Amino acid sequence: MAQCELVELGFGDVLCEAGDPIRHVYFPTASFISLISVVDKGSNLEVGLVGAEGMLGSSLLLGVGVSSLCALVQGAGPALRMEATQFSRELKRSAPVRERLNLYLYVLITQLTQMAACARYHLVEARLARWLLMTRDRAQSNEFRLTQEFLAYMLGVRRAGITRAASQLQQRRLIAYSRGKMRILDARGLEGVSCECYASAAQMYARVMA
Amino acid sequence: MAQCELVELGFGDVLCEAGDPIRHVYFPTASFISLISVVDKGSNLEVGLVGAEGMLGSSLLLGVGVSSLCALVQGAGPALRMEATQFSRELKRSAPVRERLNLYLYVLITQLTQMAACARYHLVEARLARWLLMTRDRAQSNEFRLTQEFLAYMLGVRRAGITRAASQLQQRRLIAYSRGKMRILDARGLEGVSCECYASAAQMYARVMA
DNA sequence: CCGCGGGTGTACGGCAACGCACCGACCTGG
DNA sequence: CCAGGTCGGTGCGTTGCCGTACACCCGCGG
Numbered sequence: 001m002a003q004c005e006l007v008e009l010g011f012g013d014v015l016c017e018a019g020d021p022i023r024h025v026y027f028p029t030a031s032f033i034s035l036i037s038v039v040d041k042g043s044n045l046e047v048g049l050v051g052a053e054g055m056l057g058s059s060l061l062l063g064v065g066v067s068s069l070c071a072l073v074q075g076a077g078p079a080l081r082m083e084a085t086q087f088s089r090e091l092k093r094s095a096p097v098r099e100r101l102n103l104y105l106y107v108l109i110t111q112l113t114q115m116a117a118c119a120r121y122h123l124v125e126a127r128l129a130r131w132l133l134m135t136r137d138r139a140q141s142n143e144f145r146l147t148q149e150f151l152a153y154m155l156g157v158r159r160a161g162i163t164r165a166a167s168q169l170q171q172r173r174l175i176a177y178s179r180g181k182m183r184i185l186d187a188r189g190l191e192g193v194s195c196e197c198y199a200s201a202a203q204m205y206a207r208v209m210a
Numbered sequence: 211m212a213q214c215e216l217v218e219l220g221f222g223d224v225l226c227e228a229g230d231p232i233r234h235v236y237f238p239t240a241s242f243i244s245l246i247s248v249v250d251k252g253s254n255l256e257v258g259l260v261g262a263e264g265m266l267g268s269s270l271l272l273g274v275g276v277s278s279l280c281a282l283v284q285g286a287g288p289a290l291r292m293e294a295t296q297f298s299r300e301l302k303r304s305a306p307v308r309e310r311l312n313l314y315l316y317v318l319i320t321q322l323t324q325m326a327a328c329a330r331y332h333l334v335e336a337r338l339a340r341w342l343l344m345t346r347d348r349a350q351s352n353e354f355r356l357t358q359e360f361l362a363y364m365l366g367v368r369r370a371g372i373t374r375a376a377s378q379l380q381q382r383r384l385i386a387y388s389r390g391k392m393r394i395l396d397a398r399g400l401e402g403v404s405c406e407c408y409a410s411a412a413q414m415y416a417r418v419m420a
Numbered sequence: 421c422c423g424c425g426g427g428t429g430t431a432c433g434g435c436a437a438c439g440c441a442c443c444g445a446c447c448t449g450g
Numbered sequence: 451c452c453a454g455g456t457c458g459g460t461g462c463g464t465t466g467c468c469g470t471a472c473a474c475c476c477g478c479g480g
Contacts, residue, residue, distance in 0.1 A: 110278040117324030
């Protein structure tokens, strides 16, 4: 903690492009960050979401100082950050820290594999619901700012596809949104619409990190 | 090596179901293994391929003895295997081994994230070509046994979809196959048809493990 | 007050892949 | 030689999403 510096992450900030060397690791406190896989330019897909429960830069745990993903700030807010070199040094020193973070990396990996199948099979509406729930957990609030454009980018679909799905959810009084303001009205109901990926990921986290 | 036992893996063997505790780790020598993400039953997706270049059970590196993926033997052949507990002990002992395997785990993770986007965006034909190339590398042969049914399962598409794509490739004299026997005629040509995920993954492996 | 731009709703044609089903070709073994 | 199983090719209607494009609403600043 003493080695960390408190920084404010702004919405839309790119902390790291794919292939970049990792300068800092981040521990969001009340912010959250999307991990995005980039194949061709234009084909982007969110494969992970990091909030207060996790960290950005976990590949340093494996001794690799290069990120293979793009890190985009999804929810503005404070985070702690540490120099990558310092972080590596700290890892060497403390086995408990290492073990704990290893567990988190494991959870993250399972999240990745699940997201892969989710993006392949599940319908936009279900994925949208899942995304909203995951974001809610990390934002620790039922309300947050985001545009449909942005959602489309995250889920890798057309904006029009989001409009359709979101309208459906709104008609069923599960969410309320307008002009960049999203509010979740009925989280329980959303879980019903969402794919099990949400519940499954939450459960995985709880089980492993317990 | 001395702790390892030589075993013969049979085509179609399931070494590990999702959620199972890991009993053994495997180091394929001339066999290879698919890693499959299972969400709903029926919705399966291959997210990684392990051959002589890697190992099965790498989550033990993170101190977790439970697999989150299903491991299916894709190419029959010999492999070395070790008891999970022994493997963990060995890891503690040897830092060089740990570091080396950590690198592999990193490569595997990037493979996962890439597969996620690949399965989401790329067409069946391109994905099929990629799969054949990846398999060829691991089989170390231009010929191997596999049915369209099986391919469909791996790529998460209909068998009819594979028939279409495979026919196209065959018409262009890139492959030749019939009744479970697949032969690659023109690997270079296949690379052209395949998505860049193939080249990109191979390059990543070479760079990190060098 | 008006123009502008960000955010949203909607429409149309097109396409890849889906689910299903059936048939033919081939292999093997009794 | 035939029966049965495995494997591959094909067709049909359906669907979820794409690409593109246009129209609308609202707030803000000139």
